[in-house]
Amino acid sequence: MKNHITKIVTFAILITTLISCKVSKDIETxxxxxxxxxxxxxxxxxxxxxxxxxWKNFFTEKDIIKLIDSAVARNNDLQIAEKNIEIAxxxxxxxxxxxxPQVNLFVNASTSNPSDNSFTGLNLNQAxxxxxxxxxxxxxxxxxxxxxxxxxxxxxxxAYAGYLQSEEVKKALQTNIVANVSRGYYNLLMLDAQLDxxxxxxxxxxxxxxxxxxxYDAGQVTTLAIQQSEAQKLNSAQLIPLLEQNIAIQENxxxxxxxxxxxxxxxxxxxxxxxxxxxxxxxxxxALVSRRPDVKSAELALKAANANVGIMKADLYPALRITAQxxxxxxxxxxxxxIPASLFGTVAGGLxxxxxxxxxVRTQYNIAVAEREKAVLNFRQSVLVAVSEVSDALVKVExxxxxxxxxxxxxxxxxxxxxxxxxxxxxxxxxxxxxLTAQAxxxxxxxxxxxxxxxxxxxxxxxxxxxxxxxx
Numbered sequence: 108m109k110n111h112i113t114k115i116v117t118f119a120i121l122i123t124t125l126i127s128c129k130v131s132k133d134i135e136t137x138x139x140x141x142x143x144x145x146x147x148x149x150x151x152x153x154x155x156x157x158x159x160x161x162w163k164n165f166f167t168e169k170d171i172i173k174l175i176d177s178a179v180a181r182n183n184d185l186q187i188a189e190k191n192i193e194i195a196x197x198x199x200x201x202x203x204x205x206x207x208p209q210v211n212l213f214v215n216a217s218t219s220n221p222s223d224n225s226f227t228g229l230n231l232n233q234a235x236x237x238x239x240x241x242x243x244x245x246x247x248x249x250x251x252x253x254x255x256x257x258x259x260x261x262x263x264x265x266a267y268a269g270y271l272q273s274e275e276v277k278k279a280l281q282t283n284i285v286a287n288v289s290r291g292y293y294n295l296l297m298l299d300a301q302l303d304x305x306x307x308x309x310x311x312x313x314x315x316x317x318x319x320x321x322x323y324d325a326g327q328v329t330t331l332a333i334q335q336s337e338a339q340k341l342n343s344a345q346l347i348p349l350l351e352q353n354i355a356i357q358e359n360x361x362x363x364x365x366x367x368x369x370x371x372x373x374x375x376x377x378x379x380x381x382x383x384x385x386x387x388x389x390x391x392x393x394a395l396v397s398r399r400p401d402v403k404s405a406e407l408a409l410k411a412a413n414a415n416v417g418i419m420k421a422d423l424y425p426a427l428r429i430t431a432q433x434x435x436x437x438x439x440x441x442x443x444x445x446i447p448a449s450l451f452g453t454v455a456g457g458l459x460x461x462x463x464x465x466x467x468v469r470t471q472y473n474i475a476v477a478e479r480e481k482a483v484l485n486f487r488q489s490v491l492v493a494v495s496e497v498s499d500a501l502v503k504v505e506x507x508x509x510x511x512x513x514x515x516x517x518x519x520x521x522x523x524x525x526x527x528x529x530x531x532x533x534x535x536x537x538x539x540x541x542x543l544t545a546q547a548x549x550x551x552x553x554x555x556x557x558x559x560x561x562x563x564x565x566x567x568x569x570x571x572x573x574x575x576x577x578x579x
Contacts (some may be wrong), residue, residue, distance in 0.1 A: 136406050140490045141392040146498040156390030158398045158574035161347045162285050165571055170375055174288050174365055181366025182284055188277035195273040208249050215244040236286060236292040245432015246451070258421035265414035272407040278400035282577035284364060289487040289568045291361045297561035301554050305346040308550045311525075312340035316547065318532070319539055332539045339543050343550065383508075383563045388499070389574060391532040394492050398575030405482070405489040412479035419472040423465070430455050493573065500570035507563045514556050521549040 157165065166172055179185065218241045252259070316336040321327045343426065359369040395402050431454045435446070526540045 124343070132482060133417075134328055134409065135411060136396070136486055136566070139482065140487045141395070142494060143388060143392070143493060145501060147391060154390050154394055154579075155388050156394065156398065156574050157388050157571055158390070158576035159579075160571075160576060162577050162579045165576060166289060168292070168352045168376060170373055171289050171292050173359060174292060174372070176553075177365040177367070178288050179281065179286050182364060183366060184280055185284065187278065188280050192277055193275045195266075195270040195338055199263075201266070206571050211248045212246075215242070217242045219370065224245065226384055242436070244434060244436045244451075246432060246436075247546075249431040252428050255427055256421035256424050257315040258415075258418050258426075261414040261417035265411045267416070268411040268414060271406050272411065275400040275404035275407060279404065282400060282575070283573050285577035286568050286572040288361065288364050288567050290358055291364065292372075293564045293568075294383070295354065295357050295361070295372060295380075295560050296374065296376070297557050298357060298555040299374060300378040300560075302347065302350040302354070304553045304557065305350060308546065308553075309340065309347070311546060312336070315529070315542055316340055316537075318529075322539075327535065328539060330413075335543060336539065339547060341546075357484040367572065377559060378560055381564060382558075383560070385504070385508075389497065389570070392494055395490065395497075395575060396500055399493050399573075400575065400578055402486075402489045403494050405560040409479070409482040409486055412475070412482040414544065416472070416475045416479050419468070419475040422468045423472060455537035461494050496573035497570065500566055500573050503562070503566035504570060507559060507566055511556070511559045512561055514552065518549070518556055520553045521552055522543060525549055542565070 134305075162175060166175070292492055316333070319332050319336045321330060323330065323333055358372045361372055362369045390398070396406055397403065433451065433453070436451045525545045528545045532539060532542045
């Protein structure tokens with residue numbers, strides 16, 4: 108029996124060695140998917156990037172760091188992603204046992220009562236003088252499939268790619284959460300600044316209204332002037348509850364991101380005190396595959412698709428299976444442990460080839476090939492989106508800086524214009540409409556300036572995220 112087992116195992120190993128070549132050729136990630144440089148970026152071969160920075164080093168505001176810390180620790184979506192990683196790890200561990208023979212222990216006891224008129228019953232009565240026969244067995248069975256065509260090997264590769272992909276999905280989620288928290292905080296600071304602007308403007312409108320009333324009493328203006336001044340003051344007053352509403356909503360959104368119930372958020376800094384970073388280190392586009400999680404995930408999806416093609420291809424070819432069974436067997440319990448007389452053993456090996464279901468297996472293979480081709484296109488699309496987002500962020504950083512320069516000058520001019528208009532109006536050298544118009548223009552410009560500052564800070568965050576930063 109030992110010689111038979113040795114022969115079968117040797118035969119299996121020989122076949123495996125001779126024909127265990129790759130059944131299907133893997134498709135690599137296309138190298139031409141990446142451009143040489145980003146649009147709106149200077150030509151550079153420098154591979155360093157701000158995405159290499161940990162988010163605690165990229166953001167300098169302690170309030171943002173505190174909020175992101177809370178989000179990373181308590182965000183429910185991130186915790187779900189952690190569980191998905193755990194599940195994928197279990198699946199990968201499970202796939203490692205594909206090459207290990209399956210061994211089962213068994214203990215069987217049975218009794219058979221054949222008919223007296225049956226051949227078995229007649230012979231049984233003559234042989235042992237009984238009308239029934241008992242059978243007692245105990246032993247172990249072994250089953251093993253030789254990985255001739257790399258099916259099990261590809262199952263491992265696919266499971267490992269799935270495990271790594273689940274980690275990249277979690278990283279991608281974290282980059283979005285980090286970016287969303289910072290965007291929310293900057294938006295909150297902008298709303299605070301706009302609320303201060305609205306209140307200051309309301310006080311200015313009130314002062315102007317009082318002056319117009321004095322001129323009305325002196326007979327220098329009509330009631331129309333008072334009505335228009337009051338209307339403008341109400342416009343400024345209307346902004347205050349609207350901005351307070353938006354502040355509360357933004358605080359609630361940040362609460363959800365940080366895994367807490369709605370509450371107010373601490374602000375220890377004003378929007379005007381934050382310095383806008385001018386980041387120039389962006390690296391080269393080809394580095395996105397290692398830095399940006401969604402691009403890396405698309406690459407791993409292609410590897411999983413390659414593995415699945417190999418699995419489906421292997422199903423088209425014969426499978427070599429070896430089975431063995433051995434243990435103790437007796438029809439009398441008293442002889443069960445009579446060794447070696449009660450020992451038994453069987454060894455078998457065979458090749459199985461799908462026939463009637465070959466068309467179904469072939470179709471599954473064609474589907475796997477098509478899925479792989481789709482994975483290549485998905486990879487190209489992920490790179491396209493990533494490069495586009497980086498380019499968008501770069502042009503925003505550049506053009507928003509220019510807009511801020513012009514808007515600051517505009518605000519400065521309007522502030523001087525209001526001073527002049529008020530002075531001229533008091534001296535009767537300007538109409539009240541000129542004063543009201545100047546105040547309205549200043550309010551709008553100051554609100555826009557606060558928004559531009561917010562957009563600049565957000566653009567830097569978007570650039571950081573687009574390059575793959577935020578998951579470290």
